[in-house]
Amino acid sequence: MYIVTAKEMYDIDEYTINEIGLEGKLLMENAGRAVSEKVIKLIGETEPVCVFIGAGNNGGDGFVIARVLLDKGYFVQVVQVVPDEKITGDALFHKRVFIQCGGEVSYLTDRAAICKIVERVRFVIDAIIGIGVKGVLREPIQEIVHIINQSKACVISVDIPSGLPADEGVTEFTSVQADYTFVIAAAKESAFLVDTADYYGQWEIVPIGIPNLVLRKNSTKSQWIESNFRKTIPSRTVHAHKGSHGRGLIIGGCSEMPGSIAMSTKAALKTGAGLITAGTTEKVISMIAATCPEAMYMNLPEKDGYITSGPALTISNYHAIAIGIGLGRRKDTGDVVAELLNHAPCPLLIDADGIYHLKSHLSLLKQRSMPTIITPHPGEMAMLLGISISDLLSAPFHHTRKLAEAYGVFIILKGKHTIITSPKGRQAVEASGNPGLAKGGTGDVLTGIVLAMMMQEQELFDALCNACFIHGKSADIQVEEKHAYYDLMATDVIDGISNVYRTFPCKRE
Numbered sequence: 001m002y003i004v005t006a007k008e009m010y011d012i013d014e015y016t017i018n019e020i021g022l023e024g025k026l027l028m029e030n031a032g033r034a035v036s037e038k039v040i041k042l043i044g045e046t047e048p049v050c051v052f053i054g055a056g057n058n059g060g061d062g063f064v065i066a067r068v069l070l071d072k073g074y075f076v077q078v079v080q081v082v083p084d085e086k087i088t089g090d091a092l093f094h095k096r097v098f099i100q101c102g103g104e105v106s107y108l109t110d111r112a113a114i115c116k117i118v119e120r121v122r123f124v125i126d127a128i129i130g131i132g133v134k135g136v137l138r139e140p141i142q143e144i145v146h147i148i149n150q151s152k153a154c155v156i157s158v159d160i161p162s163g164l165p166a167d168e169g170v171t172e173f174t175s176v177q178a179d180y181t182f183v184i185a186a187a188k189e190s191a192f193l194v195d196t197a198d199y200y201g202q203w204e205i206v207p208i209g210i211p212n213l214v215l216r217k218n219s220t221k222s223q224w225i226e227s228n229f230r231k232t233i234p235s236r237t238v239h240a241h242k243g244s245h246g247r248g249l250i251i252g253g254c255s256e257m258p259g260s261i262a263m264s265t266k267a268a269l270k271t272g273a274g275l276i277t278a279g280t281t282e283k284v285i286s287m288i289a290a291t292c293p294e295a296m297y298m299n300l301p302e303k304d305g306y307i308t309s310g311p312a313l314t315i316s317n318y319h320a321i322a323i324g325i326g327l328g329r330r331k332d333t334g335d336v337v338a339e340l341l342n343h344a345p346c347p348l349l350i351d352a353d354g355i356y357h358l359k360s361h362l363s364l365l366k367q368r369s370m371p372t373i374i375t376p377h378p379g380e381m382a383m384l385l386g387i388s389i390s391d392l393l394s395a396p397f398h399h400t401r402k403l404a405e406a407y408g409v410f411i412i413l414k415g416k417h418t419i420i421t422s423p424k425g426r427q428a429v430e431a432s433g434n435p436g437l438a439k440g441g442t443g444d445v446l447t448g449i450v451l452a453m454m455m456q457e458q459e460l461f462d463a464l465c466n467a468c469f470i471h472g473k474s475a476d477i478q479v480e481e482k483h484a485y486y487d488l489m490a491t492d493v494i495d496g497i498s499n500v501y502r503t504f505p506c507k508r509e
C-alpha cells in the first residue's frame with residue numbers, strides 16, 4: 001500500500017519498463033483489465049457505459065477498458081475529447097486494437113452532444129487525464145468535466161479524477177468529482193489531503209503487475225493497515241510480569257483540566273503498559289485517583305494550580321515519559337518541558353500544551369540522545385512551523401518531513417488521515433477513525449495509547465503507527481457496535497481498546 005508522488009510513479013513505470021522489461025503497452029493492458037474487472041463488479045450486467053478519453057496514457061487505459069467491456073457484451077460509447085493527432089504511443093496502439101475489435105470512437109467536444117450522451121447512460125468512465133495533469137484544466141476539457149460533474153451518472157475515474165493533482169501543494173485545480181476511483185498500482189498523495197481526498201469518492205488500488213521491489217525502492221510513504229498491525233504488534237509471553245511491559249510516567253493536568261491526565265493514564269494501562277505513574281498536582285491527584293486506581297501518582301509542586309519544576313520530579317526510573325496533556329501554558333510550567341528535553345533519559349512524548357511550550361525550546365530537540373515524539377493536531381503543528389493551518393494542510397507530507405528531519409523528531413500529525421513521520425523521513429498514513437473522534441479528550445487518549453505502545457517490544461516507528469491504529473479502530477468498532485458519531489466519548493475510546501485487541505489478535509493470542 002505505497003503512496004507516491006507523480007514523479008515517483010513515473011520513475012516506477014520507467015524502471016519497470018526499462019530495467020524489469022515489462023513493456024508500457026503491457027502495463028496499460030494490465031491497468032485497463034484490472035480496472036475493467038472492478039467496473040464490471042460495480043455496474044452489473046448490461047448497463048450502457050460511456051468512456052471519456054483524453055490524449056495521454058490515462059486515455060490509453062480508457063481504450064483497454066472500452067475493449068474489455070465491449071468484448072463482454074456491454075454497450076460502450078467512446079468519446080475522445082482531443083483530436084486524433086493527439087493520440088500517440090501506447091494509447092494509439094490500444095486505440096487501434098479497440099477499433100480492430102469492432103469498437104467505435106467519436107471525437108466530440110460539443111456541449112449539446114456530450115450532454116445528450118451523458119443523460120442516457122448510468123455509468124461514465126473518466127479516462128481523460130491521469131497523473132500527467134498540469135495546472136487548471138484547459139477548455140474544452142474543463143467544460144466537459146463540468147458536464148460530467150452535473151450529470152446524474154455514476155462516475156468512475158481511472159487512476160485519479162481527471163484534473164485533480166496527484167501531488168500535495170497544488171491549490172488551484174478543477175476536477176472530476178468521482179463516485180469511485182480505481183487507483184493504478186499505488187495511492188497518490190492527494191488521496192489523503194483535506195482539500196482533495198473527497199474528489200476520489202470511494203477508492204481502491206488495483207495492481208497492474210509492477211513488482212513490489214520497484215514500488216518499495218521508489219517510495220518513502222505507505223499506508224499503515226490491518227496487516228501491518230498484525231505483523232508488528234508484539235505478543236505477551238506467558239512469563240511476562242509488569243516490568244516487562246514498561247514503566248511509564250505521564251506529566252500533566254491542572255485545576256481546569258484534571259480529566260485529561262486521567263484519560264491518558266487509563267488509556268496507557270488499557271493498552272498494555274505495565275506500570276503508569278501520573279505526575280500532577282495534589283489537587284488533581286485527589287480528583288482523579290479514584291477513577292484510575294490501577295495507576296500510581298507523583299505529587300508535583302504547583303503554583304496557582306499549575307505544575308512547576310522542583311525536586312519532586314524524578315525521571316530516572318522510567319522506560320518512557322509523556323508530558324503536556326492538560327498542562328496549561330504558564331511560563332514556569334514550560335520550564336518542566338525544558339527540563340525533560342534536557343534530562344529525560346528515555347523516549348519522550350510531547351503533546352498538547354507541551355507542544356506549545358516546545359515552540360520556545362525547539363533547539364533542545366537536536367541535542368537529545370533518546371527519541372522524542374510529538375503528537376500535534378494541525379493547529380499545533382502550524383504554530384510550531386509558524387505557517388497557516390491551510391498552508392500546512394495543503395502540503396502536510398512535506399512540512400512534517402521537513403520538521404522531523406531538521407530536529408530529529410518523530411511526528412504524529414493527527415487528523416482523519418494521520419501522518420506518522422520518522423526523523424529519517426519515512427512516512428505512513430493511518431486512516432482509521434471517524435468523526436466521532438472530533439471531540440475534546442480523544443487526543444489525550446491517543447497520548448496514553450502511544451506511550452504504552454512505545455514501551456512494548458517493537459520498532460518505535462511501528463509502535464507509533466500501531467498506536468494510531470488502536471485509537472482509530474477502537475472508535476470505529478464502538479461506532480459499528482453501540483455508538484453513533486454524536487455520542488462517542490473519549491472514555492468510550494478507552495473502553496473500546498479491548499475490542500481492537502480481540503478483533504485483531506497478535507500472533508500468539
Ligand SMILES: NC(=O)C1=CN([C@@H]2O[C@H](COP(=O)(O)OP(=O)(O)OC[C@H]3O[C@@H](n4cnc5c(N)ncnc54)[C@H](OP(=O)(O)O)[C@@H]3O)[C@@H](O)[C@H]2O)[C@@H](O)CC1
Pocket residue numbers: 013024027028031054055056057058059060061128129130131132133134135136137138139141158159160184208
Ligand atoms: N507506463 C505508464 O506510464 C503507465 C501509465 N498509466 C496511465 O497513464 C497515466 C499517465 O499518463 P500520461 O503521463 O500520459 O499523462 P495523462 O495523465 O494521461 O495526461 C496527459 C495529458 O493530459 C493533458 N493535460 C495535462 N494538463 C492539462 C490541462 N491542464 N488541461 C488540459 N489537458 C491537460 C496533456 O495535454 P498536453 O498538455 O500534452 O496538450 C496530455 O495529453 C496514469 O495516470 C495512468 O492512468 C497506466 O497505463 C499504467 C502504465
Ligand SMILES: Nc1ncnc2c1ncn2[C@@H]1O[C@H](COP(=O)(O)OP(=O)(O)O)[C@@H](O)[C@H]1O
Pocket residue numbers: 352376377414415416417418432433434435436437438439440441442443444445446471
Ligand atoms: N474526523 C475524524 N476522523 C478520524 N479521526 C479523527 C477525526 N477527528 C479527530 N480525529 C482524531 O481524534 C484525535 C483528536 O486529537 P486532538 O485534536 O488532540 O483532541 P484533544 O486535544 O481535544 O484531545 C486525533 O487522534 C485525531 O486523529
Ligand SMILES: [K+]
Pocket residue numbers: 058126127128129130157158159160161162
Ligand atoms: K482520470
